[in-house]
Amino acid sequence: MALDHALLVSLREKPSSGYELARRFDRSIGYFWHATHQQIYKVLARMEEAGWVAAEVQAGETAPDRKVFSVTATGQGELSRWLAEPLTPEATRDALMVKLRGAAFDDPARLLPEFQRHRDAHAERLAGYRQIEARDFSGPLDRQRALQYQVLKSGLRFETAWLEWCEEAMDLLHRFDNNKETNP
Amino acid sequence: MALDHALLVSLREKPSSGYELARRFDRSIGYFWHATHQQIYKVLARMEEAGWVAAEVQAGETAPDRKVFSVTATGQGELSRWLAEPLTPEATRDALMVKLRGAAFDDPARLLPEFQRHRDAHAERLAGYRQIEARDFSGPLDRQRALQYQVLKSGLRFETAWLEWCEEAMDLLHRFDNNKETNP
DNA sequence: AGTTGCAATGCAACTCGTTGCATAGATCGT
DNA sequence: ACGATCTATGCAACGAGTTGCATTGCAACT
Numbered sequence: 348m349a350l351d352h353a354l355l356v357s358l359r360e361k362p363s364s365g366y367e368l369a370r371r372f373d374r375s376i377g378y379f380w381h382a383t384h385q386q387i388y389k390v391l392a393r394m395e396e397a398g399w400v401a402a403e404v405q406a407g408e409t410a411p412d413r414k415v416f417s418v419t420a421t422g423q424g425e426l427s428r429w430l431a432e433p434l435t436p437e438a439t440r441d442a443l444m445v446k447l448r449g450a451a452f453d454d455p456a457r458l459l460p461e462f463q464r465h466r467d468a469h470a471e472r473l474a475g476y477r478q479i480e481a482r483d484f485s486g487p488l489d490r491q492r493a494l495q496y497q498v499l500k501s502g503l504r505f506e507t508a509w510l511e512w513c514e515e516a517m518d519l520l521h522r523f524d525n526n527k528e529t530n531p
Numbered sequence: 532m533a534l535d536h537a538l539l540v541s542l543r544e545k546p547s548s549g550y551e552l553a554r555r556f557d558r559s560i561g562y563f564w565h566a567t568h569q570q571i572y573k574v575l576a577r578m579e580e581a582g583w584v585a586a587e588v589q590a591g592e593t594a595p596d597r598k599v600f601s602v603t604a605t606g607q608g609e610l611s612r613w614l615a616e617p618l619t620p621e622a623t624r625d626a627l628m629v630k631l632r633g634a635a636f637d638d639p640a641r642l643l644p645e646f647q648r649h650r651d652a653h654a655e656r657l658a659g660y661r662q663i664e665a666r667d668f669s670g671p672l673d674r675q676r677a678l679q680y681q682v683l684k685s686g687l688r689f690e691t692a693w694l695e696w697c698e699e700a701m702d703l704l705h706r707f708d709n710n711k712e713t714n715p
Numbered sequence: 716a717g718t719t720g721c722a723a724t725g726c727a728a729c730t731c732g733t734t735g736c737a738t739a740g741a742t743c744g745t
Numbered sequence: 746a747c748g749a750t751c752t753a754t755g756c757a758a759c760g761a762g763t764t765g766c767a768t769t770g771c772a773a774c775t
Contacts (some may be wrong), residue, residue, distance in 0.1 A: 461614075598753090
């Protein structure tokens with residue numbers, strides 16, 4: 348339900364085609380919201396029907412035709428309405444936590460490669476965020492920029508937390524592994 | 532797809548009826564994984580069909596009959612297989628981030644109540660976790676306990692991060708509000 | 716000339732999960 | 746005696762999201 352609004356925000360930031368949105372959702376925006384192109388096309392079609400967005404077809408000379416969407420007044424109204432509406436708190440779902448608890452019923456050391464992968468992935472993301480921070484948010488910021496920076500800051504905070512927690516978990520798993528070797 | 536495995540882990544920790552699982556998923560386990568009872572019954576039925584779990588009907592003298600499920604050898608095999616298998620990295624989805632970026636196209640101060648709610652919710656959770664920590668994880672811990680504690684620690688870490696980030700975001704939103712008042 | 720890859724859009728089938736409803740006995744306050 | 750609430754299980758319909766496939770055309774490599 349909220350992909351609609353994520354797309355509205357993204358289209359307010361910059362009117363775009365479905366394809367463009369899909370690519371943006373694979374990059375910067377995708378760090379806090381993800382969607383496939385099929386889903387995006389579906390939602391765009393629905394929102395066009397509802398009058399929240401309007402499309403302008405740009406005939407490409409070299410490239411294929413693009414349908415560039417922008418947010419209508421109705422769409423902006425819906426966005427404002429949604430912003431004021433309380434979110435129903437989302438359920439956390441993390442399979443890695445399930446796995447860690449599941450390790451009690453298996454050889455815990457077998458989880459180490461998985462945690463290594465996750466630690467590396469989070470380290471990579473953190474590095475990516477720091478690059479974006481240095482590149483886009485070092486000077487003085489207007490309102491829109493400041494808000495975007497605050498969103499990025501959540502990424503920095505959470506990836507750091509992930510990284511530290513993964514290290515801690517790996518220490519724990521290693522400890523079980525050593526116990527097994529020294530106490531046969 | 533992973534609710535199956537979350538249930539397997541939960542049933543390994545303690546064989547239970549669907550109803551019991553549903554309640555447990557509303558409490559401790561629900562902090563890192565959530566499911567409704569309908570979904571749980573559905574998945575239990577599927578897993579019973581597949582032979583991952585087996586049910587024993589307990590006829591209640593006073594209470595209604597209960598179907599108590601436990602994990603079979605096949606189910607344990609599946610759990611081990613899943614534990615070793617790499618997770619496909621889950622997409623982050625946070626509507627609050629979308630809202631914060633969306634605030635650029637609306638009156639940012641209107642988001643303050645929403646952030647207050649979220650801050651309070653995270654503070655409450657954090658307090659809950661700290662209680663669980665003091666109650667269940669202060670003495671020496673066996674392997675299973677230690678793993679559960681490590682999962683709880685992620686909750687402590689992330690709720691702290693949320694709390695701090697919400698405060699920071701609220702400061703920012705307040706600043707826009709003041710700017711508006713002093714620069715009309 | 717042929718293959719690979721990218722830009723661009725979309726349909727169809729499926730799975731996962733939610734919402735709403737139904738049932739039925741037990742317990743408990745008023 | 747009556748309604749409310751809790752235990753306990755489940756169906757049906759829907760919506761959101763994924764997976765797989767299809768199409769069209771251009772560009773670039775081999």
